[in-house]
Every structure is written in structure tokens, then in C-alpha cells.
Amino acid sequence: MSRLKLYFDLMSQPSRAVWIFLKATGIPFEEKPVALRKGEHQTEEFAKINPFQLVPVIDDGGFVLYESLSICKYLAKSRNLADHWYPSELKHRARIESYLQWHCLMVRLFASQVFRIQVIEPRAMNKPVDRQRLAKYENILSVVLDSFETVWLKDTPYICSNEISIADVACICELMQVYAVDYPLWEDRPKLEAWSKRVRERLNPHYDQANFMVDKVRNHFLASKI
Amino acid sequence: MSRLKLYFDLMSQPSRAVWIFLKATGIPFEEKPVALRKGEHQTEEFAKINPFQLVPVIDDGGFVLYESLSICKYLAKSRNLADHWYPSELKHRARIESYLQWHCLMVRLFASQVFRIQVIEPRAMNKPVDRQRLAKYENILSVVLDSFETVWLKDTPYICSNEISIADVACICELMQVYAVDYPLWEDRPKLEAWSKRVRERLNPHYDQANFMVDKVRNHFLASKI
Numbered sequence: 001m002s003r004l005k006l007y008f009d010l011m012s013q014p015s016r017a018v019w020i021f022l023k024a025t026g027i028p029f030e031e032k033p034v035a036l037r038k039g040e041h042q043t044e045e046f047a048k049i050n051p052f053q054l055v056p057v058i059d060d061g062g063f064v065l066y067e068s069l070s071i072c073k074y075l076a077k078s079r080n081l082a083d084h085w086y087p088s089e090l091k092h093r094a095r096i097e098s099y100l101q102w103h104c105l106m107v108r109l110f111a112s113q114v115f116r117i118q119v120i121e122p123r124a125m126n127k128p129v130d131r132q133r134l135a136k137y138e139n140i141l142s143v144v145l146d147s148f149e150t151v152w153l154k155d156t157p158y159i160c161s162n163e164i165s166i167a168d169v170a171c172i173c174e175l176m177q178v179y180a181v182d183y184p185l186w187e188d189r190p191k192l193e194a195w196s197k198r199v200r201e202r203l204n205p206h207y208d209q210a211n212f213m214v215d216k217v218r219n220h221f222l223a224s225k226i
Numbered sequence: 227m228s229r230l231k232l233y234f235d236l237m238s239q240p241s242r243a244v245w246i247f248l249k250a251t252g253i254p255f256e257e258k259p260v261a262l263r264k265g266e267h268q269t270e271e272f273a274k275i276n277p278f279q280l281v282p283v284i285d286d287g288g289f290v291l292y293e294s295l296s297i298c299k300y301l302a303k304s305r306n307l308a309d310h311w312y313p314s315e316l317k318h319r320a321r322i323e324s325y326l327q328w329h330c331l332m333v334r335l336f337a338s339q340v341f342r343i344q345v346i347e348p349r350a351m352n353k354p355v356d357r358q359r360l361a362k363y364e365n366i367l368s369v370v371l372d373s374f375e376t377v378w379l380k381d382t383p384y385i386c387s388n389e390i391s392i393a394d395v396a397c398i399c400e401l402m403q404v405y406a407v408d409y410p411l412w413e414d415r416p417k418l419e420a421w422s423k424r425v426r427e428r429l430n431p432h433y434d435q436a437n438f439m440v441d442k443v444r445n446h447f448l449a450s451k452i
Contacts (some may be wrong), residue, residue: 065320109331
């Protein structure tokens with residue numbers, strides 16, 4: 001059987017989520033780096049793998065799949081991983097699914113916007129940061145993070161769970177985007193801070209390995225502000 | 227056993243998706259209308275049911291669940307529905323999941339924005355439609371719909387399937403938002419048009435019943451342009 005292939009770039013937060021998930025669960029895979037900065041995702045060759053020309057993508061013996069969460073769910077079941085990664089019990093799974101849907105249009109969307117306005121847009125358009133738009137999205141993200149603590153971490157050490165799941169991996173990887181631009185993630189959010197440390201420890205050494213790119217962006221961002 | 231309760235408003239597109247799904251699959255439920263226009267979702271009482279104060283929500287004998295897609299997935303499995311609604315086979319399900327993740331940040335996000343800029347924002351802020359923002363989002367939605375045809379409907383009459391699934395129900399309900407504001411959904415998109423008719427027929431009479439609100443908004447929108 002041909003080996004599982006992962007097309008990814010650790011600059012992309014959903015790529016980091018899938019890479020960390022594969023490493024933490026011990027699933028063997030072949031690394032197929034796609035350098036976004038070099039436009040390797042925009043080639044005709046890559047469009048044959050993913051018509052949306054985005055990473056991550058897996059190729060599992062000819063079965064090609066894109067979108068990070070569907071990749072994690074498929075791997076959890078096809079590799080018979082420990083149940084906590086993507087629970088079988090209907091109500092438990094439903095809560096994780098409920099979080100993941102909320103996640104896409106809340107954590108992912110607004111964390112991406114805060115990063116985008118400060119890093120991607122100024123570079124792409126050679127313009128200063130749009131402070132008014134930034135303030136708007138930072139305020140929304142603040143409400144989102146408060147809800148994350150009070151709703152999804154209300155009674156459990158992980159998202160709706162006593163053990164780690166794909167929801168925690170997806171969430172922490174999105175939050176690292178705004179850590180890179182020095183957003184005060186943990187200010188007045190002790191539950192979020194404790195959860196972040198717990199998830200990081202649970203996923204290390206793979207978490208820190210994947211996040212070296214985040215640290216690089218963060219250091220560059222902080223240096224540019226001096 | 228207490229009966230399944232659905233908190234909903236047919237003005238909300240995810241509410242319409244769950245309502246149509248319940249009717250089309252014959253799952254008995256008690257209707258708990260929540261009138262968004264009257265602010266019934268903003269009461270303290272409703273916040274006890276859903277801390278995000280959004281619809282739809284189900285209460286299944288004390289098990290409360292929000293977020294439309296997780297509700298459909300949970301019901302498909304807990305009621306042992308016909309497999310096509312949410313397939314069991316791993317790769318088939320993975321493709322549906324892949325679509326659903328793409329859907330949230332593409333179809334749902336951009337169709338909502340096009341509707342919002344033309345209906346919700348002018349009313350809430352008592353300002354004319356922001357034509358520049360509208361054109362931007364209409365252009366993105368056009369690309370999204372082209373991809374919908376060429377990728378997700380590439381080889382199958384329904385989304386990645388030979389039979390209808392929760393993906394089709396979710397998608398058609400979001401698209402009805404832009405139908406309400408006369409967006410040229412079907413212009414030069416024969417596959418999308420044929421798919422829409424197919425899904426509507428498959429879900430009728432429930433589809434038309436739920437969409438009377440869409441028609442009402444559309445008629446009002448068209449009249450305001452004369």
C-alpha cells in the first residue's frame with residue numbers, strides 16, 4: 001500500500017493542525033511541502049491535486065482529500081485512533097461537531113482577519129495597516145474568545161471533553177495566528193491560558209516544531225514595531 | 227420520552243435547513259418559533275437555551291444542541307435515517323465533510339454578506355446600500371459558485387453523491403438568501419440550475435413551505451427597486 005502523503009506548508013494554520021495531528025497520533029506519512037511564498041500552490045500541477053490550490057491536502061493511496069477538519073475526521077476513523085480524538089458516542093461527538101461549526105465562522109474567520117490586516121494586506125498592497133478595520137475585528141475576536149472560555153470550556157479541561165480532540169488542535173492552531181501579531185490572547189482569560197498550556201504540553205514536541213514558523217513571524221512583527 | 231423540540235425562525239437560513247431536513251426525513255418534532263424580528267432570541271430566557279442567542283437549536287429530551295450542521299448529523303445518526311443523508315462509508319462521508327467545511331467559509335459567508343449588505347445593513351443603519359462593498363462580495367460569490375459547479379457537482383447529481391445529503395440541504399438554503407436579493411444565481415451556470423431544481427423537487431412540499439419567507443423578502447426587495 002502506498003504511504004499517506006501530506007501536502008502542506010507550516011505557514012498555513014490548517015496545515016499546522018493536520019501536521020501536528022499526524023505526528024501526535026503517530027500516523028506515518030510522507031511530507032510533501034508546498035511553499036506558498038514561492039507560489040508552488042498556484043501551479044497547474046498542484047491544481048490537479050487540489051482545484052482550490054490550497055493546503056493541506058492528503059493523498060491516501062489515491063484518495064485525495066482537502067479541508068483540514070475533514071482530513072482529521074477521516075484519519076481518526078480510517079486509522080482507528082483512540083476515541084477521544086473524534087468521539088464515537090453520539091452526543092459527545094455532536095458537541096465537538098457543534099464547536100467545529102462555530103469555530104469556522106468565529107475563531108477561524110476573525111483570527112485570520114486580525115492576522116491578515118496586519119501582515120498579509122500591508123505587504124500585498126504596500127500600504128500601512130488599516131487601524132479602523134483592525135480595531136473592529138480585534139473587538140469581535142475579543143467577544144469570540146470570551147465565549148470560547150465561557151461556553152466551550154465551561155465544564156471541561158478540553159473543548160467539551162475531558163481529553164484532547166481534533167477541536168482543540170484546530171482551535172490552538174488558529175489562535176497562534178494572532179499570537180504572531182501580539183494580540184493579548186490571555187489577558188483576563190485565565191481559563192483560555194490554562195487550556196492553551198495544557199494543549200501545548202499534550203501535543204509537544206510536535207506543537208513547538210510546527211510553530212517555529214509562528215515564532216519567526218512573531219519576532220519579525222515585534223522587531224518591525226520597535 | 228419527551229418529544230424533540232426545534233427552536234427556529236424561517237427567516238434564518240440555517241433554521242430553514244434544519245426545519246426542511248426534519249420534515250423531509252419524517253422526524254416528529256415540536257415547533258418552538260423564536261421571532262428574531264421581535265428580539266425573542268435576545269431574552270434572558272433564550273440565553274439559557276443557547277448562550278449565543280441564535281437559532282436553530284434542538285432540545286432532544288434534555289440534550290440541547292446548536293449549530294445547524296451538527297444538529298443534522300446528530301439526528302441522522304440518532305434516528306437511523308437512510309444512509310444517503312449522512313453517509314457511513316468513510317471516503318464518501320469524508321467528501322461530504324470536505325464540502326461542508328468549504329461551505330461554511332465560502333457559500334455561507336459570501337452569500338450572507340451579499341444579502342446583509344443589501345437588506346440588513348441599510349435597515350439597521352438607515353443608510354443606502356454600499357455599492358462598492360456589494361460589488362466586491364458579488365464578485366467573490368461568483369467565483370465560489372463557479373467552483374461549486376466544477377468541483378462539488380463535477381461527477382454527481384448531488385454534492386459528491388448520487389443521492390441527496392445534508393450538504394445539499396445546507397447549500398440550497400444559503401443560496402436562497404441571494405435569490406431573495408435577485409442575484410443572478412443561474413446565469414451561465416446550467417449545472418447549478420439543474421441541481422437547484424433537483425434538490426427543490428426532492429425536498430418538496432417542505433422546501434416551498436419553508437421558503438415562503440424568502441419569497442416575501444424577494445417580493446419586497448424587487449418592489450423597492452421599481
